[in-house]
Amino acid sequence: QVVLSGAGNGVGSAVTNWVVLPPNLLTNYGAVTVEIWATENAQVTWERLFDFGNNPTFYTFMSAEAGGNIYRTGATTNGGGAETQVNFPMQSIAGSGEHQFVFTMAGASRTAYLFLDGVIVGVNTNFLRTPEDIGATAFDLLGGSQYAADPSFNGTMNEVRIYNGALDPFQIALDSI
Numbered sequence: 066q067v068v069l070s071g072a073g074n075g076v077g078s079a080v081t082n083w084v085v086l087p088p089n090l091l092t093n094y095g096a097v098t099v100e101i102w103a104t105e106n107a108q109v110t111w112e113r114l115f116d117f118g119n120n121p122t123f124y125t126f127m128s129a130e131a132g133g134n135i136y137r138t139g140a141t142t143n144g145g146g147a148e149t150q151v152n153f154p155m156q157s158i159a160g161s162g163e164h165q166f167v168f169t170m171a172g173a174s175r176t177a178y179l180f181l182d183g184v185i186v187g188v189n190t191n192f193l194r195t196p197e198d199i200g201a202t203a204f205d206l207l208g209g210s211q212y213a214a215d216p217s218f219n220g221t222m223n224e225v226r227i228y229n230g231a232l233d234p235f236q237i238a239l240d241s242i
Contacts, residue, residue, distance in 0.1 A: 067084055070217075070219060076210065076211055082209075085205070097230070098167065100227075103222045112129070113128050114166055114218065116210045117202050118199060125196060131152070140193075142200075151168070153179050163223060164181060165180070177192035
């Protein structure tokens with residue numbers, strides 16, 4: 066289990082509190098699934114479950130608390146204003162225990178899904194960026210952000226699984242049990 070205190074901010078800030086994975090983790094993936102079992106201790110807007118990228122222009126991220134209680138995964142090669150996203154508006158789940166957060170993206174169809182606890186909660190049938198579109202990544206982070214001002218994740222992560230390919234909804238539902 067990884068315990069992240071929420072202290073500090075994203076890449077470039079003086080105080081950091083996240084897990085750094087090897088660079089270029091998803092660089093050649095045309096499709097991807099990221100599964101994370103996490104407990105969010107506090108509702109903190111823009112904290113990241115994961116953020117794989119180089120800077121605030123090139124990245125793929127997941128946040129359980131994107132601005133205004135939105136569970137979101139976004140990707141861009143041209144900054145935040147040009148993100149392709151899949152969203153699910155929900156009430157904060159901070160303090161409600163462990164949850165399974167999943168993002169899948171099938172590159173051939175450009176279809177992306179968000180799952181929460183094994184259930185599809187968001188879909189985008191025109192998700193414009195695959196990991197290989199993002200390209201080489203220097204900062205592949207759990208709990209941290211490419212944006213220096215964004216807060217670090219405040220909570221725990223029990224398990225993280227990353228697949229080269231989009232898992233089907235049945236497998237994700239099985240994994241949630």
